[in-house]
Amino acid sequence: MVAKFDQNDDGVVVIIGSGAGGGTLGNELAQKGINVVILEAGQRHEYEDFINDEWASFSQLAWTDNRTTSGSWRVAKNFPNLPAWIVKAVGGSTTHWAGASLRFQAHEFKTLTTYGHVPGANLLDWPITLAEMEPYYARAEEKMGVTRTGNRPGLPGNNNFKVLKAGADKLGYKECHTGNMAINSIERDNRNSCQQTGFCFQGCKWGAKWSTLYTEIPKGEATGKLEVRPQSHVLRIEHDASGKVTGVVYADKDGKEQRQKARVVAVAGNSIESPRILLNSHSAMFPDGLANSSGQVGRNYMRHMTGSVYGVFEKPVHMYRGTTMAGIIRDEARFDPSRGFVGGYEMETLSLGLPFMAAFLDPGAWGREFTSALDGYSNMAGMWLVGEDMPQETNRITLSSFKDKYGMPVADVHFDDHPNDIAMRNYAYKQGMALYESVGAIRTFPTPPYPSTHNLGTNRMSENARDGVVNKHGQTHDIKNLFVSDGSQFTSGGAENPTLTIVSLAIRQAEFIAEQMRTKTI
Amino acid sequence: MSDHNHGHNHADTHHHAHPAKPGFSRRTFLRRSSEITLAAAITITAGGALLNESEAWALEVKALKPETMKTLILMARDIYPHDKVPDRFYAIAVKAYDAKAAADPQFKSMLETGIAGLDTAAGAGGYVGVAWEAQRVALLHQISSTPMFETVRSGLVVSLYNQQELWPIFGYEGESYSKGGYIHRGFDDIDWL
Ligand SMILES: Cc1cc2nc3c(=O)[nH]c(=O)nc-3n(C[C@H](O)[C@H](O)[C@H](O)COP(=O)(O)OP(=O)(O)OC[C@H]3O[C@@H](n4cnc5c(N)ncnc54)[C@H](O)[C@@H]3O)c2cc1C
Ligand code: SF4
Numbered sequence: 001m002v003a004k005f006d007q008n009d010d011g012v013v014v015i016i017g018s019g020a021g022g023g024t025l026g027n028e029l030a031q032k033g034i035n036v037v038i039l040e041a042g043q044r045h046e047y048e049d050f051i052n053d054e055w056a057s058f059s060q061l062a063w064t065d066n067r068t069t070s071g072s073w074r075v076a077k078n079f080p081n082l083p084a085w086i087v088k089a090v091g092g093s094t095t096h097w098a099g100a101s102l103r104f105q106a107h108e109f110k111t112l113t114t115y116g117h118v119p120g121a122n123l124l125d126w127p128i129t130l131a132e133m134e135p136y137y138a139r140a141e142e143k144m145g146v147t148r149t150g151n152r153p154g155l156p157g158n159n160n161f162k163v164l165k166a167g168a169d170k171l172g173y174k175e176c177h178t179g180n181m182a183i184n185s186i187e188r189d190n191r192n193s194c195q196q197t198g199f200c201f202q203g204c205k206w207g208a209k210w211s212t213l214y215t216e217i218p219k220g221e222a223t224g225k226l227e228v229r230p231q232s233h234v235l236r237i238e239h240d241a242s243g244k245v246t247g248v249v250y251a252d253k254d255g256k257e258q259r260q261k262a263r264v265v266a267v268a269g270n271s272i273e274s275p276r277i278l279l280n281s282h283s284a285m286f287p288d289g290l291a292n293s294s295g296q297v298g299r300n301y302m303r304h305m306t307g308s309v310y311g312v313f314e315k316p317v318h319m320y321r322g323t324t325m326a327g328i329i330r331d332e333a334r335f336d337p338s339r340g341f342v343g344g345y346e347m348e349t350l351s352l353g354l355p356f357m358a359a360f361l362d363p364g365a366w367g368r369e370f371t372s373a374l375d376g377y378s379n380m381a382g383m384w385l386v387g388e389d390m391p392q393e394t395n396r397i398t399l400s401s402f403k404d405k406y407g408m409p410v411a412d413v414h415f416d417d418h419p420n421d422i423a424m425r426n427y428a429y430k431q432g433m434a435l436y437e438s439v440g441a442i443r444t445f446p447t448p449p450y451p452s453t454h455n456l457g458t459n460r461m462s463e464n465a466r467d468g469v470v471n472k473h474g475q476t477h478d479i480k481n482l483f484v485s486d487g488s489q490f491t492s493g494g495a496e497n498p499t500l501t502i503v504s505l506a507i508r509q510a511e512f513i514a515e516q517m518r519t520k521t522i
Numbered sequence: 523m524s525d526h527n528h529g530h531n532h533a534d535t536h537h538h539a540h541p542a543k544p545g546f547s548r549r550t551f552l553r554r555s556s557e558i559t560l561a562a563a564i565t566i567t568a569g570g571a572l573l574n575e576s577e578a579w580a581l582e583v584k585a586l587k588p589e590t591m592k593t594l595i596l597m598a599r600d601i602y603p604h605d606k607v608p609d610r611f612y613a614i615a616v617k618a619y620d621a622k623a624a625a626d627p628q629f630k631s632m633l634e635t636g637i638a639g640l641d642t643a644a645g646a647g648g649y650v651g652v653a654w655e656a657q658r659v660a661l662l663h664q665i666s667s668t669p670m671f672e673t674v675r676s677g678l679v680v681s682l683y684n685q686q687e688l689w690p691i692f693g694y695e696g697e698s699y700s701k702g703g704y705i706h707r708g709f710d711d712i713d714w715l
Contacts, residue, residue, distance in 0.1 A: 052696070052697040052698060052699050052700075053696070053697060055680060055684050156709075156710060157710060158704075158709045158710050159708075159709065159710060159711065159712040162710065162712050162715055163712070163715065166715045194703075194705075195702060195703030195704075195705045196703045196704040196705040196709040197698045197699055197703035197704065198698055198703070198704060198709075199698065199699070205699045206699075206703075314714075315714045316693070316712075317712060318693070318695075318708065318711075318712075320694065320695070321695075321698075321704040321707070321708060321709040322704050322705075322709035322710070353694060353696070354683055354688075354689055354692050354694040355680070355683045355684045357683075358602075358679050358680075358682075358683035359679050359680065359683075364675075364676075366601045366602060366675055367600075367601070367603070367659060368603055370602075371602050371603050371604055374604070374683075374692065375604060375606070375692070377692040377693060377694060378692065378693025378694070379693075439715065
C-alpha cells in the first residue's frame with residue numbers, strides 16, 4: 001500500500017524534509033492524488049521509541065551535525081556548534097515541539113505599514129493578509145486538534161500554569177489560559193488524550209501531541225501516493241537549460257549519492273537547511289544559488305526574541321509535572337510602541353528537567369550563586385518569553401568553509417540582536433520577574449535565549465521579486481516548479497509560535513501546486 | 523566544545539562507583555555525608571584507588587594519578603557545590619575524564635598539567651589542602667578561562683546532573699510515561715497559592 005517510486009520517475013513532487021511544512025504538504029498533495037516522495041535526512045523513530053530523558057532524547061532526535069556560528073549573540077559563545085535546537089528525524093521538529101498553536105494578528109502581516117521604517121530592520125509587508133489566511137488557519141486547527149478552537153476543550157492547568165495564572169491576576173493581565181495547544185484534551189483522531197507526562201519536548205509517547213510523524217505521514221502513506229525515504233540527505237537541486245528544476249541529488253544511508261527526478265521540488269528543511277540547500281545548488285546559470293536573483297536567500301534570519309524567567313518559591317511547584325507549555329498570557333502580544341519597542345511578545349509556561357535546567361539556566365555559570373538556584377528546582381516555576389524580532393539583512397545563513405561528511409559545506413548562522421529585540425527582552429524580563437515576585441518568589445532568574453527553536457525568514461515571501469525569494473504561494477520568484485514550504489518563507493516573525501502558520505501555508509500551497517499541475521503550468 | 527556534545531556520553535554517567543559495602547541506604551549516606559567534611563574523607567589506597575569509607579564507595583583510577591582524581595572530585599564540588607549531594611556523585615561525574623585520559627594522551631596531559639598548576643598556585647598542601655571553599659574558588663577563577671577548566675566544567679554540567687540517582691535529591695522525578703504520566707500523580711496539586 002505504501003508507495004515506492006522509481007528514481008527516474010519525473011512525474012513526482014519531491015519534498016525535502018518531513019516536518020511541519022514538508023510532512024503537511026506531502027499529505028495534502030497525496031490526498032489530492034498527486035505522487036509524492038519525501039526525502040528526509042533523519043531516521044524514522046515511531047512514538048513508542050521516544051525516550052523520557054532529556055539528553056538521551058536529544059541524542060535520538062536532534063540535529064547534531066556540525067553547524068558554525070558568528071555574531072554577537074550569546075548562543076555563539078556558549079553553543080558555538082549548536083545554533084539551533086531542531087530535529088533530524090521523520091516528523092522533523094514536530095517531534096520535539098511543545099504544541100503551542102497561535103494565529104498571527106492582522107497587523108503582523110503588515111509590519112512595514114504598521115511599524116514604519118525601523119533603522120537597521122529590513123521590514124516588509126507579507127503579500128498575504130490575515131483575512132486570506134483565516135480559512136487555512138481554521139483547517140490547520142482542525143487537522144492538528146488545537147484546543148480552544150472548533151469547540152475543543154482546553155487542557156487542564158498544571159502547577160506551573162497555576163503559578164502563572166495567580167501572577168497574571170495580580171498584575172492585572174486579562175488574557176491568560178492554558179493555551180491553544182495542538183495536544184488532545186480529549187481522545188481524537190485515533191490518538192490518546194494528554195496524560196500530563198511532562199516530556200512534550202522529548203516526543204510525546206502517548207501520541208497526544210500532533211506531529212507529522214504519526215498524523216500527516218501515515219495518512220498520506222495510506223493513500224498509496226506518498227513515499228517517505230528516511231536517511232536521505234539532500235545535497236543539491238538540479239535544473240535544466242531552461243532553468244526549470246529537474247530533480248535532487250541526495251546521500252543515502254551509506255553516504256552514496258542518489259538522484260531522484262522530479263516534476264516539482266519543494267524545500268522544507270527548516271530555515272537553516274533550506275537556504276543551505278539552495279545556496280549549495282549554485283550552477284553556471286545560477287552562480288549565487290537557486291532562486292537567489294534578489295540576493296535574499298539566507299538573509300533576514302529570525303529566531304524570535306526569546307528569553308525565560310524562572311522563579312523560586314518557598315514551597316513546592318513541581319513545574320515539570322504535566323504539559324510543558326500549556327499556559328499563556330497574551331496581553332503583551334499587542335502592538336504598543338509606548339513600551340519602547342515595536343511588535344509584541346507572548347508569555348508561556350515552560351519547564352525544563354534538571355539536566356537541561358543545569359545546562360541552560362545560565363550557560364557557563366558555576367559556583368554557589370548558580371547551584372543554589374538549582375537547589376530550589378522543585379520550588380521553581382518557569383515561563384518562556386517569545387516575541388517578534390526584527391528581520392535584518394545581515395543576520396544570515398551562509399555556506400561555511402567547514403564541510404560535512406558528504407563534503408557539503410555546513411551552514412554558518414550569523415546573528416546580532418537588533419536594539420528593538422534587546423528593548424523587548426529587557427521589558428519582558430521585568431514583567432516576568434514582577435509576575436513571579438507578585439506571588440511570593442524569593443529569587444527570579446532572567447535566563448538567556450536557548451539555541452533557536454524557531455528559525456524563520458531565510459527565503460522570505462515578497463510581492464516583488466527583488467525583495468524576497470518566494471511569492472504568496474511559496475513559489476520561488478525565479479523558478480516556477482521550485483517551492484519553499486517551511487518557516488523560511490516568513491516575511492516577518494510575529495509574536496506567535498510559528499508552526500500553526502507553517503502548517504496553514506502548506507495547506508494553502510498544496511491547493512496551488514495541485515491547480516498548477518492540473519493546468520500544466522508546472 | 524559545546525555542552526551538548528557531552529550528552530552522547532550520558533550512558534556512562536549512569537554507572538556507579540563501586541560500592542565497597544553493598545546495601546547501605548540512601549538515607550544513611552545522606553545523613554552521614556552532611557556530618558563529615560566532604561571530599562576530605564577520600565583516601566588513596568595502596569593500590570592507587572580512591573576510597574570514601576563514610577560514603578562506602580571506592581573508585582579505581584586507570585589513567586590519571588589518583589591524587590589528580592581526588593583533586594578533580596573536589597574541584598567538581600567547588601564548581602557545582604551542592605551540600606546535599608554526596609561525593610559519590612561527583613566521583614561518578616569525573617570518572618569519564620579518567621576513561622578519556624586512558625584513550626587520549628593529549629587529554630591526559632592537559633588534565634595532569636592543569637591540576638599540577640592548580641596545586642602549585644595553592645601552595646604547600648596543594649588544592650585539596652586549601653581549607654576554605656572561597657579560597658579554592660578564587661584559585662579556580664584564576665584558571666577559569668583555560669581550556670582545562672572549561673573542559674572540566676562543560677563536561678560536568680552534563681555528567682553530574684544527568685545522573686538519575688541524583689535527581690531525587692533535587693525533587694526531580696524523571697521518567698513518567700511508565701507510571702502513566704502525572705495525570706493522577708499530582709500535576710495540579712499545588713496548594714499554597
Ligand atoms: C523544543 C522545541 C519546542 C518547540 N515548540 C513549539 C511550539 O510550542 N509551537 C510552535 O509553533 N513551534 C514550536 N517549535 C518550533 C517548531 O518545531 C518548528 O517551527 C517547526 O517544526 C518547523 O517546521 P519546518 O517544516 O520548517 O521544519 P522541521 O519541522 O524542523 O522539519 C525539517 C526537516 O527537514 C529535514 N532536513 C533538513 N535538511 C535536510 C536535507 N538536506 N535533506 C533531507 N532532509 C532535510 C530535517 O531533518 C527535518 O526533519 C518548537 C521547536 C522545538 C525544537
Ligand atoms: S504532557 Fe501530554 S502532550 Fe506532553 S508528552 Fe505528555 S501526554 Fe504528550
